[in-house]
Amino acid sequence: MNEKKLEILYDHYKDTFENQKIYLNKRNTYTLICLSLIAAFSFQIASPAEVVTISDQLIKKSIGNVKVNFNYINNILTFGLLWVVVMYFQISLLIERQYSYIQNIEEKLTNELKSFSISREGKTYLENYPWLLFIVHRIYTIVFPISLIAVAIIKWITEKKSIDAPWKDGHFWFDTIFLTGIVLIALLYLSNRHFNDFRNKIT
Numbered sequence: 001m002n003e004k005k006l007e008i009l010y011d012h013y014k015d016t017f018e019n020q021k022i023y024l025n026k027r028n029t030y031t032l033i034c035l036s037l038i039a040a041f042s043f044q045i046a047s048p049a050e051v052v053t054i055s056d057q058l059i060k061k062s063i064g065n066v067k068v069n070f071n072y073i074n075n076i077l078t079f080g081l082l083w084v085v086v087m088y089f090q091i092s093l094l095i096e097r098q099y100s101y102i103q104n105i106e107e108k109l110t111n112e113l114k115s116f117s118i119s120r121e122g123k124t125y126l127e128n129y130p131w132l133l134f135i136v137h138r139i140y141t142i143v144f145p146i147s148l149i150a151v152a153i154i155k156w157i158t159e160k161k162s163i164d165a166p167w168k169d170g171h172f173w174f175d176t177i178f179l180t181g182i183v184l185i186a187l188l189y190l191s192n193r194h195f196n197d198f199r200n201k202i203t
Contacts, residue, residue: 016102034088041151
């Protein structure tokens with residue numbers, strides 16, 4: 001590899017890593033939004049009557065004495081969680097794929113430079129991997145997806161019990177679709193991240 005190609009490869013490496021930092025910030029933002037919505041749903045599940053009362057008071061302060069059906073708000077929040085979950089897992093998979101790509105570039109640069117190695121995101125990062133990072137990584141890739149699945153199922157069960165004829169309620173059907181989407185997306189992420197979409201069994 002000549003000097004010009006090496007320079008281009010190193011510039012590409014730096015640009016790719018800068019993009020990775022942007023992706024990491026996005027993932028952190030989506031994580032905070034997800035946690036906020038999960039907290040709201042947890043409060044709703046534990047104290048549904050109080051949630052309706054607080055919502056009515058906030059609406060009165062914001063737009064006046066207007067009666068709003070809380071079921072609409074609930075549908076919007078559930079759809080909001082589904083949308084954020086899609087964005088979260090999409091960026092998480094992109095981050096993981098980018099790390100593999102960055103490590104591949106580091107190997108190429110190291111092979112060409114020979115006098116010293118570039119292994120910030122590869123070999124050096126993985127050597128003596130701290131237990132704290134190991135635990136945090138498992139929280140992101142296992143605990144968080146499973147928590148989303150649990151919240152979606154518990155919310156669905158709670159809604160079903162609170163409605164006299166749930167299968168005739170349009171709002172319940174909308175929430176069922178959105179919550180099912182959350183469960184499926186989380187399962188697909190887990191299958192890709194930890195079981196590689198069962199490719200080993202297929203091949």
